[in-house]
Amino acid sequence: MHHQARRARRTGHHPHLRRLPRERRGDAATAAERRGLRGHRTGVRGAARLARVHGRCYRLPGAAAQSPQLPRAPAEPGRRADRHDFNGTGARADHHAAAPVRSVSLSASVSGRCAAAGRLALALIILLACALAAGSWRVYSNTWDEPEHLAAGIELLDRGQYEYDTEHPPLGRVLLALGPYLAGARSFGTPPPNGTQEGIDILYSGGHYWRYLTLARAGVLPFLALLLLATWLWARRLFASQGAALLSVLLLASVPAVLGHAALASLDVAAAATCLLALYALQLWLVSGRLRDAVRFGLAAGLAVGTKFSAVPFIGLALPALALVRAAVGWRDPPGVPRGLQPGAPPGAGALRADPPAAGARSRLLGLALALLATLLPIALAYGPRSPNPAALAVRFNWAVSYLLQERGLDHELGVLLSHLWLPRALRDLINGVVAVKAHNDSGHLSYLLGHVRLMGWWSFYLVALAVKTPIPLLAAGPAGLAWLARDGWRSRNGWALAPAVLAILMLAFASAFSRINIGIRHVLVLYPFLALGAAYVAVRAWRALAAWRARAAGRNRRLAVVPVAGLLALLLWQLSTLWTAYPDYLPYFNEAVLHPQRVLVDSDLDWGQDLRRLELRAEQLRIAQLSLAYRGTADLSREPLPPFVNLAARRPASGWVAIFALARTRAPEDYAWLDAYQPVERVGKSIDLYYIP
Numbered sequence: 001m002h003h004q005a006r007r008a009r010r011t012g013h014h015p016h017l018r019r020l021p022r023e024r025r026g027d028a029a030t031a032a033e034r035r036g037l038r039g040h041r042t043g044v045r046g047a048a049r050l051a052r053v054h055g056r057c058y059r060l061p062g063a064a065a066q067s068p069q070l071p072r073a074p075a076e077p078g079r080r081a082d083r084h085d086f087n088g089t090g091a092r093a094d095h096h097a098a099a100p101v102r103s104v105s106l107s108a109s110v111s112g113r114c115a116a117a118g119r120l121a122l123a124l125i126i127l128l129a130c131a132l133a134a135g136s137w138r139v140y141s142n143t144w145d146e147p148e149h150l151a152a153g154i155e156l157l158d159r160g161q162y163e164y165d166t167e168h169p170p171l172g173r174v175l176l177a178l179g180p181y182l183a184g185a186r187s188f189g190t191p192p193p194n195g196t197q198e199g200i201d202i203l204y205s206g207g208h209y210w211r212y213l214t215l216a217r218a219g220v221l222p223f224l225a226l227l228l229l230a231t232w233l234w235a236r237r238l239f240a241s242q243g244a245a246l247l248s249v250l251l252l253a254s255v256p257a258v259l260g261h262a263a264l265a266s267l268d269v270a271a272a273a274t275c276l277l278a279l280y281a282l283q284l285w286l287v288s289g290r291l292r293d294a295v296r297f298g299l300a301a302g303l304a305v306g307t308k309f310s311a312v313p314f315i316g317l318a319l320p321a322l323a324l325v326r327a328a329v330g331w332r333d334p335p336g337v338p339r340g341l342q343p344g345a346p347p348g349a350g351a352l353r354a355d356p357p358a359a360g361a362r363s364r365l366l367g368l369a370l371a372l373l374a375t376l377l378p379i380a381l382a383y384g385p386r387s388p389n390p391a392a393l394a395v396r397f398n399w400a401v402s403y404l405l406q407e408r409g410l411d412h413e414l415g416v417l418l419s420h421l422w423l424p425r426a427l428r429d430l431i432n433g434v435v436a437v438k439a440h441n442d443s444g445h446l447s448y449l450l451g452h453v454r455l456m457g458w459w460s461f462y463l464v465a466l467a468v469k470t471p472i473p474l475l476a477a478g479p480a481g482l483a484w485l486a487r488d489g490w491r492s493r494n495g496w497a498l499a500p501a502v503l504a505i506l507m508l509a510f511a512s513a514f515s516r517i518n519i520g521i522r523h524v525l526v527l528y529p530f531l532a533l534g535a536a537y538v539a540v541r542a543w544r545a546l547a548a549w550r551a552r553a554a555g556r557n558r559r560l561a562v563v564p565v566a567g568l569l570a571l572l573l574w575q576l577s578t579l580w581t582a583y584p585d586y587l588p589y590f591n592e593a594v595l596h597p598q599r600v601l602v603d604s605d606l607d608w609g610q611d612l613r614r615l616e617l618r619a620e621q622l623r624i625a626q627l628s629l630a631y632r633g634t635a636d637l638s639r640e641p642l643p644p645f646v647n648l649a650a651r652r653p654a655s656g657w658v659a660i661f662a663l664a665r666t667r668a669p670e671d672y673a674w675l676d677a678y679q680p681v682e683r684v685g686k687s688i689d690l691y692y693i694p
Contacts, residue, residue, distance in 0.1 A: 118242035122249060126228050129253040130221045133262040136584035137214050140610035146265045147199025147634050150216050151187070153177025154202055155195070158187040162383070163392060164195025166429070167436045171306035171382040172270040175222070179215030183208070192392075196634050204639050216265035224262040227273035228253060231529040234280050237496040238485070238533065244540045252532040254576050257469050260587030261522050268522035271308035275526050278304040278315050283499050285367060286326045294367030298374025305375070305430070306382035309437050310523065313514075314507050321506050322499055329493045376426075383426035397428045400435035440517060447518035448602045448666050457518035462511050465521040465601060468594045470528075473575040474535050475591070481534025484541070500530040520604035535575075542568055588686035597686075598662045607662035609633025611685030612640065615659055618684050619643050622657075630660040632667060648672070658691040659684070 152164040153173035158181065162170050177185070185205070190198035203209050228249050235245035252258065262269045278300040285293035304311035404415030418431065444455040449464060458464075467475065482501040489497025504527055511524050546565050582589045588606045590597040597606050612635055619627060619642065630648040631637065637645070648654060650671035658675070665672050680689040 114242060118246065121242075121246050122229075122232055125246065125249050125253055126225045129228060129259065129262070130224060132579060132583060133221065133224060133259045133586070134218070136260075136263045136586065136610075137217050138210065139584050139613065140263070140587070141612040141633075141635055141640075142203060142213055143264055143266070143608040143610050144604070144634050146213070146216065147197075147203060148195040149173050149199070149265055149267065150177055150180065150185075150202055150212070151190075151195035151199035154181055154185055155187045155198070157181045159189070162429070163192035164198065165193060166396065166433050167440060168267060168308060169306045169379075169382055169430070169433055171303070171378070172223070172267045172308065174382075175270075176216050176219040176265045179219055180212040183211060183215055185212050200634065200636050204636060213265070217263060220262050220265060220269055223270040223273045224258075227258070227269060227276060227529065230273060230276040230280055231532060234276075234496075234500070234529070235533060235536065238537070239540065241540075244536055247539060248529075248532045248536040251474060251535050251575060252529055254579050255471065255474065255528050255532075256578050256582045256586035256589035257521050258525060258528055260585075260589065261525065263584075263586065266522075267308050268525055271304070271310055272525040272528075274300070274304035274307045275311045275314055276529050278311065279318055279499075279503060282315070282318060283322055283496065285371070286322055287495055289363055289367070291363070291367050291370055294371045295374045298371035299378060301371070302375040302378030306378045309434050312434060313510055314526065317506055317510060318503055321502055322495070325495050325498050325502055329495045329498070379430055380424075380426045383429045393425060393428060393432075396432040400432045403435055403439055441515065445517040445519060446667065449518065449600070451599055451669075453667065453669075455516075457516040459512045461518040462508060462515075462521070462524050465605065466508075466524070466527070468590050468597070468600050469521045469605060470531070470591065471575050471578050472591050472593065473571045474531055477535035477538045477571075478531030479534065481536070481538040482530060483534075485534055485537045500533050504530040520601075522604055539568065539572065585686050598666060602662050602666045607632075607687035609635060609661070609663070611661075611687045614685040615688055615690075616641050618682075618690070619657075619659075624657045626656055628654040628656065628658045630658075630664040630672060632661055632663040653693075655693045658693055660689050660691075662687045662689075665689075 148165050149168070150173075152162065152168070152170065153175075154177045155164060156162045156170055156174055157177055180202070185202050185208075188198055188201050188205075190201065203212050205212075231252050232245055232249050235248040236242075239245050239248075258269065258272075278297065281293070281297035281300040285297045301311070301315050304315060401415050401418050404411050404418065406412075407415070423431070444457065446453060446455055447457050447461065449458055449461055470478075482504060485497045486501035489495070508524065508527060515523065517523070543565075546568065550562075550565070578589065587604075587608065587610060588597070590600070590606075594600055609632065612631070612633065624643045627643050627645040628648045629637070629642070629645045646654075648658060648660065650668065651674070653674045660672060660675065665675075675689075675691065678691055678693055680691050682690050684690050
């Protein structure tokens with residue numbers, strides 16, 4: 001009787017549970033089972049489908065509900081069902097069946113090896129770029145701004161004061177001066193505010209000119225590495241493959257303007273690197289909404305502002321612009337389409353993934369407050385740890401407030417507010433520096449463009465500079481790729497794809513509309529990473545389209561498909577060829593469309609005083625006994641190994657050997673117009689015309 005009852009209970013079990021082990025029948029292991037199904041396959045391709053399949057087999061409705069329902073494929077007559085097709089969905093959209101556990105583990109190990117190879121390739125590109133930039137260290141004499149940057153950094157390290165040229169913040173200058181300071185360079189205490197003579201005295205002191213200059217220039221290489229790394233981080237948000245991300249970095253590393261300014265002890269590459277990192281952190285925070293990302297953005301923004309004040313308008317304008325992009329992306333969510341997929345695209349089709357849901361307004365405001373607080377930390381570290389000089393600080397801050405009070409509108413109101421506020425020393429120094437830049441911009445700077453000299457600049461200056469200083473393949477593919485990327489980003493609701501075009505247009509428009517200090521492409525180097533991203537996107541899409549066309553083609557058409565592939569590779573080789581054709585003269589590079597660069601741009605784009613060393617060597621080779629020289633730069637000619645020379649007077653013809661720098665000739669063309677009647681014997685470097693006049 002008892003035996004029959006026990007048999008009846010056994011036969012009453014669900015037939016599916018009879019096939020399961022005893023430990024899987026009860027509810028005690030259900031939660032652990034679900035965690036295992038969800039956890040160990042996280043991040044693996046096909047994980048959602050695996051969890052759903054196993055959840056149904058083990059009667060775990062929670063696990064089965066983890067992923068959205070897959071669309072069922074229409075039945076095909078005469079087609080056998082795949083043994084992995086538990087749900088009747090047919091072939092996966094990416095034509096890969098869900099992998100078994102062993103395949104998943106093997107693919108994870110392969111993915112790890114690919115990631116390591118990608119990081120190694122990135123490191124090699126960075127090392128190559130640094131080596132190419134360093135190739136001009138012993139070729140170029142000091143350029144115009146290098147002595148003053150060095151003097152300001154040495155003064156802060158040696159005397160604990162920061163008084164020279166406060167239009168620039170101290171963070172980047174300290175890193176430039178660290179190498180010379182450790183090598184023995186010290187401040188001479190030259191009275192501020194102009195630190196050029198102080199920097200010259202430091203460079204020539206003790207006969208260590210090339211040693212100090214080389215060490216100062218080496219301080220820029222970490223910023224070049226940071227610029228390439230930040231480009232890599234942004235590219236990894238856009239491209240599924242590491243190869244495409246590496247292509248973006250390689251394209252940026254092949255821009256001569258970037259390598260040229262990375263070879264100098266100046267702040268332009270440092271400003272581009274820190275600003276790009278801050279923009280990346282800003283976009284990351286806006287997409288994720290996490291408070292820790294807000295803090296990271298604040299720290300990166302403080303680092304950028306502490307490096308160069310151009311970060312203030314760039315980041316200040318980017319914040320509302322990218323916030324609007326984020327809001328527009330969230331507003332475009334169509335009903336019924338799972339987030340993470342492009343509307344109309346099947347899962348796994350390789351489309352750009354949509355951004356996650358936006359955070360609430362309260363979380364955004366809290367994150368913004370944390371970001372503002374975090375911004376103050378790098379600024380306080382940059383300005384704070386030094387010997388107090390309250391008298392000089394009060395004079396500078398009072399001047400800044402007085403300047404704002406003389407203005408109208410918001411500037412005047414800001415001056416009134418600052419006159420009634422107590423601020424810590426670091427913030428007062430920061431405000432003084434920003435106002436000093438504003439005053440410089442309001443008064444203008446003597447600039448040269450297309451044969452004309454003007455004090456207040458041109459709105460088209462940076463457009464022309466980009467057109468002539470950018471390699472032609474990048475110039476053609478970069479803007480087109482940004483537009484293409486923005487279109488695909490809008491369709492797929494992907495803010496990462498929209499942001500590069502928005503930021504590039506915004507920063508270029510601001511520089512063109514408001515900047516009156518038109519002295520080189522160096523002020524907008526931050527645009528080049530976005531152009532590199534756009535060009536890489538064009539290359540990847542074109543390569544995939546050509547590969548698909550070649551796969552569909554047959555016979556003669558398949559052989560013809562090699563032609564566009566070769567054309568694409570030729571364009572890429574053309575872009576990369578600047579690495580060796582322009583070496584080591586990356587600074588004065590102009591693309592092939594410009595036959596006479598001195599008629600287009602000069603200041604810091606062609607001539608920044610860098611070819612003085614070459615003139616000295618050439619004069620020694622030619623055994624020049626007397627030289628008439630027209631030089632514009634900051635080197636101390638009396639301490640240079642030049643032959644006996646006289647300064648070439650304006651509008652006074654001379655005879656014998658005459659050397660004239662491009663900057664001197666274009667800054668006052670009428671002063672040396674008499675030289676137009678003669679042909680130069682040769683061009684020394686890229687910027688000096690050498691004449692012999694009987």
